[in-house]
Amino acid sequence: MPEGRVIKSTGTWYNVLGDDAALYRCKLKGVFRMKGISSTSPVFVGDKVVFHPEADRMTGTIVQILPRNNYIIRKATRLSKVSHVMASNMDKAFVIVSLTKPRTSTGFIDRFLVTAEAYHIPANIVFNKIDLYDGHHMQMLKDLMDIYSEAGYPCFYVSALTGQNLEILKAAMKGNVNLFAGHSGVGKSALINLIQPGLNLKTEEISEYHGKGLHTTTFIEMHPLAFGGYIIDTPGVKEFGLIDFNRNEVAERFPEFRKYLHLCRFHNCTHVHEPGCAVKQAIENGQVSLLRYENYLSILNDDYWEKQEKDYR
Numbered sequence: 001m002p003e004g005r006v007i008k009s010t011g012t013w014y015n016v017l018g019d020d021a022a023l024y025r026c027k028l029k030g031v032f033r034m035k036g037i038s039s040t041s042p043v044f045v046g047d048k049v050v051f052h053p054e055a056d057r058m059t060g061t062i063v064q065i066l067p068r069n070n071y072i073i074r075k076a077t078r079l080s081k082v083s084h085v086m087a088s089n090m091d092k093a094f095v096i097v098s099l100t101k102p103r104t105s106t107g108f109i110d111r112f113l114v115t116a117e118a119y120h121i122p123a124n125i126v127f128n129k130i131d132l133y134d135g136h137h138m139q140m141l142k143d144l145m146d147i148y149s150e151a152g153y154p155c156f157y158v159s160a161l162t163g164q165n166l167e168i169l170k171a172a173m174k175g176n177v178n179l180f181a182g183h184s185g186v187g188k189s190a191l192i193n194l195i196q197p198g199l200n201l202k203t204e205e206i207s208e209y210h211g212k213g214l215h216t217t218t219f220i221e222m223h224p225l226a227f228g229g230y231i232i233d234t235p236g237v238k239e240f241g242l243i244d245f246n247r248n249e250v251a252e253r254f255p256e257f258r259k260y261l262h263l264c265r266f267h268n269c270t271h272v273h274e275p276g277c278a279v280k281q282a283i284e285n286g287q288v289s290l291l292r293y294e295n296y297l298s299i300l301n302d303d304y305w306e307k308q309e310k311d312y313r
């Protein structure tokens, strides 16, 4: 039976790009519905599936989901119980960031990075809209690129308006399944339109009043790249709620903390108030960024840990 990749899910229909390069609109065999992860569709964009095509060669039925290499799930908000699957079988995840119109906080970036670490997906940071940056933004860009490169994340700075540095970004995407995520209005779809001409994805100016995006992209969708690989465009998200791991694992999700973790005086050090903490020492010595540490503390203080711990009791 033919195989293919799920490139779009509307909840009732799944668009499957068959290995024969034809597009099939597929339904699910009833049984998967029953086994589905609660609150999300059991089939993810990016899934490789076996499907049974109908005689029309345009529709079909998904009969098997092949084992996933990985996937990303996030919570709708920090407090929400509802989880959203972003995609599966990715090689790289890119958080698209803007320092203005709209502004992305490092708290958002770090929650994204922690999630990618938890799922073992190589994460990258793309600073977009650099054509809009003034002197202050440029200094911020430089500081953030230093911090995140130091932490081990490849950083890119581009403009979907001028096309600046786009070839460098394309080179990093080539041959991979790439996920783009970020706030609404940061230019995910605009960048993809430039990276893969002809897609004509809908883009919309951010609200003049709020300075925020208008949630233009409404479905997660995967597009083949002519230069090799795939790009997954996603709807803008407001927050990146963490899921699937415990409070005491957060420090390990900060790659630049890792080499200090076993040097703390207490083996169960939370790196908050304990004496003899090697992470805090590294910050004092300037070996670890204070900004990243502050976001670590902020993640530890997120309300959902308590909620989650209560739910388990």
Ligand SMILES: Nc1nc2c(ncn2[C@@H]2O[C@H](COP(=O)(O)OP(=O)(O)OP(=O)(O)O)[C@@H](O)[C@H]2O)c(=O)[nH]1
Pocket (backbone or CB within 6 Å): 128, 129, 130, 131, 132, 158, 159, 160, 161, 162, 182, 183, 184, 185, 186, 187, 188, 189, 190, 191, 202, 203, 204, 205, 206, 213, 214, 215, 216, 217, 218, 234, 235, 236, 237
């Ligand atoms: N000046 C400037 N504008 C940009 C740039 N990239 C995107 N924009 C504009 O920003 C607005 C939002 O871009 P979109 O591509 O729709 O943003 P998005 O991230 O896909 O938003 P959602 O689909 O809502 O998540 C559009 O008006 C784009 O033209 C850029 O590099 N520079």
Ligand SMILES: [Mg+2]
Pocket (backbone or CB within 6 Å): 188, 189, 190, 202, 203, 216, 217, 233, 234, 235, 236
């Ligand atoms: Mg979009």
Ligand SMILES: [Zn+2]
Pocket (backbone or CB within 6 Å): 264, 269, 270, 271, 272, 274, 276, 277, 278, 279, 280
């Ligand atoms: Zn410590």
